[in-house]
Amino acid sequence: MSELLRVDNLVKHFASGGERFGAPHQVVRAVNEVSFTVERGCSMGLVGESGCGKSTVARTLLRLIEPDSGSIVFDGIDLRRASAAQMRTLRQRIQIVFQDPYASLNPRRTVRQTLEEPLRVHGQGNARAIAKKVADTLLDVGLPVDVLDRYPHEFSGGQRQRVGIARALVLDPELIIADEPVSALDVSVQAQILHLLARLRKERGLSFVFVSHDLGVVRQFCDTVSVMYLGRIVESGPTRPLLDAPAHPYSRVLRDSSPVPDPGARIRLSKIEGEIPSPTRLPSGCAFHPRCPRAVEACMTEVPKLDELASGRRVACYFPVTAGDAKAISDGLPTAT
Incomplete structure (x- = not known):
């Protein structure tokens, strides 16, 4: 398969508040150096908690929101360098479902x-x-x-x-940006819409950037998935291997908190303490370190890079979760040394 969309180091910050009563402007760091690719005919899922920046990423791809920096290359064309007239033509090939x-x-x-x-x-x-x-x-x-x-x-x-x-x-179009397209619908209707999108994808050869907080929907529809936390992608890879065995501690927490459609299933929730930091005051180093039971000093001072873990798998973590660590993570115990 050939590459249709490549996003490199995408950044978008927003000014929040004002200088009333001597209070300075605050900066919401909605998207921080996000990178991913979408192959022709494939669907890439973008998942994470509300407020992680995934919908902002979706809108910047079409320049409905102008990014601050980074590149968005669609079929060899840099969308950030495209003029208004060029974007008007290109939007025939890229569409969005809200x-x-x-x-x-x-x-x-x-x-x-x-x-x-x-x-x-x-x-x-x-x-x-x-x-x-x-x-x-x-x-x-x-x-x-x-x-x-x-x-x-x-x-x-x-x-x-x-x-x-x-x-x-x-x-x-060739590419559809689907921003939570089924989250406002009843479960039975969700299934119908997902079946419709899957059929259209197959018949028309469509590619998708599929934004969702529902991992069950992403597992069913997407070939690959990228997990976002506070504006950054912390893990990416083929959907089923990633969701079956997440390597980033946050990905595991997100997976374990996702509902399982089986009344008889025994669910073991990962323990996690603390609250999500404010996007205007991100912690130094890894943004997840205040809530991570595996965090060490390096996690608090340096932002981990999204490095390759295995074929097609990438994770931004100094101590990725292995199969042997899974139980300890669920019990909230530190395993990194």
Whole structure:
């Protein structure tokens, strides 16, 4: 497989607050030197707790939020160097599906108007060709053409998300940024939407950056996964090996806290103390060290690099978890020496 997207050292900080009453501006370090690749026809999952920066990464890929530094290379084209006119053309090839389909759809526009607009903006055919493309795309996402003149409030949550997916597909993109596309839906509807996305991926050869906090969804849909903590990727690799045996202590905590769809399963939760540090006051060294039972002095002073652990696996940890360490981590015991 060939590489479609490469992100290197992506950084995005936000100013927070103001200098009222003598208080200085604070800087929210939302994304810190994030790097990953997406192969053609593959899905890369980006996971982590709320506030870790994964949705900010998703929006910077399309420059809906301008990154501060780093590179975003799509099919050999550096998106950060692209002009507004070039980005307009490139956005035909990269589309986004948002978390909340109701908020992302214009309540004053019918489905027909919502789907026709991108085609008209990009000059994709005459009125007859546009009408056929809209009808075909709507059928492809499992909605009948008789809904074309309805408004978003007339649909269920799952149907609205299908409209959002149709809007992303109507320009025949190569890459879709899916930002928590099923988290606002009921579990049964989630399964339907995931099945739809998997079918479209197979039939159209789509690639995905799939943002989610649900590891079960990521396990089902993604080929590779990157785990984020406070703006940094702390571990990445093939999905099943990583989730079956996480090497970073935070990845293991995240995996152990994920619900298991088996009432009879015995769940052993990893013990962890302390609260997540503020993104405006990140600790020195590894940001996870105040909560990590394995932390030593080096963890407190130097940020570990995302180094290769095994074939396709990378971890940013001075003392990666091994199979023999797993029980100790679950018991909250330090094992590094």
